[in-house]
Amino acid sequence: MTADARDLARWSETLAGIARTGMAFTESLYERERYEEVLHVAGDIKAAARAAADEVEVEREVDHFVQEWMESIGEGVPGYVTPKVAIGAIVGNENSEILLVQRKDSGIWLYPTGWADIGYSPSEVAVKEVSEETGIECDVSRLLGVVDGQRMGFSRFGMYMLLFHCTATGGELNPHPLETGDVGWFSRDELPEATAGAAWWGSMAFAAIDGEQAPATFDPVRDAIWRTDDT
Incomplete structure (x- = not known):
């Protein structure tokens, strides 16, 4: 679009x-x-x-x-209509690799994600989604950022993505039989060709996996919120 x-x-x-x-x-x-x-x-x-x-x-x-x-x-x-909330998990291992899942419906690769569930905190959703989609257990380290999905162009409706950095603690790769086509660990130079959005999240993700500490990011306020960028 x-x-x-x-x-x-x-x-x-x-x-x-x-x-x-x-x-x-x-x-x-x-x-x-x-x-x-x-x-x-x-x-x-x-x-x-x-x-x-x-x-x-x-x-x-x-x-x-x-x-x-x-x-x-x-x-x-x-x-009261508000944006939907999604949770994403950047999971790293001791080899500085990132955990990615392949969506069964589209074939696209991305870090584990899911809608926020009532009764869970955002970090608990992150842990749950990683376990369900990949079979990997993890600890949540920190919030990396909050992203407006509609502004970024990967959502056609109001949606906020809370992106967490997590560290793998155990488990074995085991893709979800209904949602996930495949799962795997990947280095920064060997991401699958059909990886979605790595241009904007890749550097932040691997910096976190490498142990770099930085404040959580968020979308800056636009100079003119309701005008296009070229007006």
Whole structure:
């Protein structure tokens, strides 16, 4: 998806989030009707973004987006729309290698990741995902950073990734039979060709594996949040 299409997608999801949150709290029929109109505008923008990326035809997608958004509206605080939270684990071993998993559905390689689960702390999710996806046991060392997935372009909806550095403590490589095609340890110079996003996370990951200490990173505030980079 191009930068312009990503901006359109971000704007549409933001508008939809505002409208859905408004519908969750308001008791006014008039306001609900206005918020629903905003959802249709957001659907137009999102469909245009996907069309700009040569993915779909606009006309057949708008109603689908609006219906999906409408079905997700709750009441009160449960209806307040926020980004989803994902947890990623950079796991290193004594050979300064990184643990990667191959997604069964796409064939793409990446560090272990998963959605945050209720009842677990973020670090506990990291340990759980590593064990379930790879068979490796690990300890969590520190938080490496918080990433806005939509801003980075690897998510089409609001999503924050909490990325932890972990150290392997035991276990054996054993890919999850449903989610994982393969697992393995890789050096910085021998990452699989189909490794996703290593250009932005690779140096940070191997610096942590090498024992370098640095403050957790986060996306800087943009000079003009709601304008494209070229305006």
